[in-house]
Amino acid sequence: GAGVSQSPSNKVTEKGKDVELRCDPISGHTALYWYRQSLGQGLEFLIYFQGNSAPDKSGLPSDRFSAERTGGSVSTLTIQRTQQEDSAVYLCASSLTGTANTEAFFGQGTRLTVV
Amino acid sequence: AQSVTQLDSHVSVSEGTPVLLRCNYSSSYSPSLFWYVQHPNKGLQLLLKYTSAATLVKGINGFEAEFKKSETSFHLTKPSAHMSDAAEYFCVVSDITDSWGKLQFGAGTQVVVTP
Numbered sequence: 001g002a003g004v005s006q007s008p009s010n011k012v013t014e015k016g017k018d019v020e021l022r023c024d025p026i027s028g029h030t031a032l033y034w035y036r037q038s039l040g041q042g043l044e045f046l047i048y049f050q051g052n053s054a055p056d057k058s059g060l061p062s063d064r065f066s067a068e069r070t071g072g073s074v075s076t077l078t079i080q081r082t083q084q085e086d087s088a089v090y091l092c093a094s095s096l097t098g099t100a101n102t103e104a105f106f107g108q109g110t111r112l113t114v115v
Numbered sequence: 116a117q118s119v120t121q122l123d124s125h126v127s128v129s130e131g132t133p134v135l136l137r138c139n140y141s142s143s144y145s146p147s148l149f150w151y152v153q154h155p156n157k158g159l160q161l162l163l164k165y166t167s168a169a170t171l172v173k174g175i176n177g178f179e180a181e182f183k184k185s186e187t188s189f190h191l192t193k194p195s196a197h198m199s200d201a202a203e204y205f206c207v208v209s210d211i212t213d214s215w216g217k218l219q220f221g222a223g224t225q226v227v228v229t230p
Contacts (some may be wrong), residue, residue, distance in 0.1 A: 004158075033218070043205065043220035056217060091159070103149070104218060106159040 004107035006092050012113045013082055021077040021110045025094030032075050033095075033104060034067060038088040046090075049075065082114045117142040119208045121221035128196045129229050136191040136224045138206035148189045149207040149218070150180055159205070165189060176200070201228045 005024040013019050025032050034046040045059035049069045060066070064083075069075040079086055089111050093104040122137040140146060150162040163174025170182040176199075180191045189206060206221040 035218075035220075042222045045217050045219070048217055059217070093159075103161045103164055105161075106151075108158045 004092055004094050004105050006090075006107035006110050008110060009108060010111045010113075012115060015084060015114055016081055018078065018080045019082055019112065021079075021090050021092075021112070023075045023077070023092030023094075023107060025073065025075070025092070026105055027073075029094035029096055029105075030072070031095045031097060031102075031104075032069055033093045034075070034077050035091045035093065036088045037091055037109070041088075043091070046077070079112075082112075084114045087112055087114045117146060117208045117210045117219050119206050119219055119221040121204075121206050121224050123224050124222065125225045125227070127227040127229065130198055131195050134191075134193040134196045134200065134226065136204050136206075136226070138189045138191065138221060139187050140189060140206070140208045141187065142208060142210045144210045146208050146210040148180075148182060149209075150174065150178070150189075150191050151205045151207060152202050153205065153223075154202045162191070162204075196226075196228050198228050198230070201226055 004026055007022045011019055030051045032049045036044045036046055047060055047067045048056040064080045067077045089109040091106055091109045093106040095102040095104045118141045120139045128134050145167050148165040151159045152162050153159050162178050163172045163180055165172045165182045173179045178193045180189050182189050203223045203225050205223050207218045209218050
């Protein structure tokens, strides 16, 4: 596609339910990132995939959060047993190589509201 | 690990006057530095990037930034503000001590442009 696509654009869920957020990166991009943007918290790194390497999961806030990337393309971020503090905009980005000289292209985000 | 500090959370300028957004970074190695802009309800867009080439970097929409290693700064400037420049701006750093993909975002500077 022309850009990074995220779905859904908005998600309202009840506390305790599981949610899945999807990211379609730009075709051919080997690196994929998930960030979270909350009011008062800025942009927070969650997880980073680079090619076939083991992902850098150091930003995941708890074991309720997990992500996978199938076939080096589409990624799914899963939040289990959602809590109100999980409410945020979840941003996905991709870059061609994930190295210093390449820019990250961001999707429009998924706004998650936990009620 | 790297970090970045945006010195102003809000900047208000009159249309046609210069814009200065200040950013200081901390990095153990030669960093890559970026400025991203986020317009209301829009995704993050790259304005410009520094990756150890020229220290004065020109970006889109008339913005530029100067990398000053001695001051560990990467301030963003524009000679003449437009109404369309009203947005939130993020200074971002990455370096090799962390995975290159772990972009470290500043807290953001909200720019207001008055007629």
